[in-house]
Amino acid sequence: MYQSKIAGLGKYVPENVVNNEDLSKIMDTNDSWIQERTGIKERRHIKKGDGNTTASMGAKAANIALERANISKDDIDLIVFATLSPDYYFPGCGVQIQEILDIHTCPALDVRNQCSGFIYGLSVADQFIKTGMYKNILLIGSENHSGGLDFTTRGRSVSVIFGDGAGAVVLTRSDHNGQGILSTHLHSEGKHALELSLKGPSTNHWVPEIIEENPQEDIPYYPYMNGQFVFKNAVVRFSEVIMEGLKANGLDVKDIDMLIPHQANLRISQFIQQKFKLRDDQVYNNIQRYGNTTAASIPIALTEAWEEGKIKEGDTIVLAAFGSGFTWASAVIEW
Template identity: 70%
Template sequence: MRASKIAGIGHYVPDNVVTNKDLEKLIETTDEWIQERTGIKERRFVDPKSDEAPSTMGTKAARIAIKNAGITPDDLDFIIFATLSPDYYFPGPGVMVQEQLGIKEIGALDVRNQCSGFVYAVSIADQFIKTGMYNNILVIGSELHSSGLDMTTRGRGVSVIFGDGAGAVVMQAADKPGQGILSTHLHSEGKHAKELALIGPSTKHWVDKLIVENDPEDISYYPYMNGNFVFKHAVTRFEEVINEALDKNGFKSTDINLLIPHQANLRISQFIQKKMGLSDDQVFNNIMKYGNTTAASIPIAMSEAWQEGKIKEGDLVCLAAFGSGFTWASALIRW
């Protein structure tokens, strides 16, 4: 059975930079408060007057990944799009990327695993390539959070964290023994679903019903996060799923050349780094610049790390994510 590899990578973020100082004008908060709790200094927000959407950002990242893979859009066999913020309730954005790329009518799959979505999508692509069903798979993580955040003091615990952006990879069959995706590991724990969730709008809670029935101080069509609860579970699950990947392949944490965690909170990354005995050079963080872009955060970070020469052929790279669901996942890659 053949292995799969990441053959090309790219990312796109909006030009509009929103600093913590900018948020101070909208929310009762401070730059110091945000940095102390999250490590975030700024993030990117889509211009609300533009036509930018998760699909268009994903397509822009995809074109870069396709070029870096040395192929054309017409060489693609399949599209997997991970997001929690699709353009429409339905259809999903995968089909829109197919149209925006102007390519033949290949299949498109949407993955709704929030912060873990990109790693889940990589795992799916890995299986398709291993079985020989497809040869060139486009995997995208793209999010537009800014239009759905509660930009008031009431919502500051969530709204200061998130940003917009997209990352993409092209996956192909590996051409060298021992190269590519070594293993992926996927988990969920649905009993904690409401601890990090957007309850409505949904088939049970449409917007007009929510506005009428809910107390204005408790509007559930904005994201909700039980921050301390999520943090405690995240640090545990991150370490577990990283060690699961290492154990599966006979490695130790010191063998990792680069850990790329989902950019949920710099404090979580720092805790995991210390717990696993990793150096600063072994962990890549860019949450300071982009905030939490959920499904887009790992491919954006991986793209930047590759551009900066921090990922080289032969390196052992570990991806790990934890988020709403709860879901958590890891992938171990020999680059």
């Protein structure tokens, strides 16, 4: 059985910076309110006319990852694209990436596991490489949240949290025994699915129906989040799935060189850090600058940590995520 490793990383975020003061001009909020609850100072939003979409941002991140991996796009055997905000209802962004990057007729797979999407995609890619079916896989997480948020006071509890951006990795077979992805761990609990959800538009409830039924009232095609309930579940599931990954590999918390959690809320990351008694240099957070970029958050953070020299060969890296579904996941990697 083969082992997979990350051979190249890349990220892309829009140039348009939206800070908390900017949001306070269009809704009843302020910098201290946002930072106290989320830790976020600013985020990036696609700006009309800048040419950015979920797929195009993913392509920009992918080009960087391919170059760093020194792997040609012609050698890619599979594309895996994780997002909750595709450019179209269908087709998915995977085939769009194939067109943008002019990749041959390899398979393209779309993953819809929201905040856990990147780790779910990583697990899928890992299995394909382990079985020998594919050698080189391009995995992308990209989100255009700003195109579907309610930027009024009514939607502030959700809208202040999310940002746009993309991250990508190239996975390939590892030549070194024990180096690469050691294990991945995936979970879901569907009974809480609607506690963090977007009900419309959908095949059950299209936009014209919504407008006709509720011309001035509650609009269900904006995201809904039961914030306190999500937070309480997140801190439990984060802890469980991190420990599951460590135990599966005969490791302990003290063996973690770098924990990269999904950037959902800085308070969640801080809670986990304190619970596991990890130092600041053992946990990487960048939600302060980018907000929650859902499927893109882990690859963006992983790329930045590597670029900043905070990840080195031989390090034990733990990735963990929790989000809508509810879904949660972790991955343990020897770099």
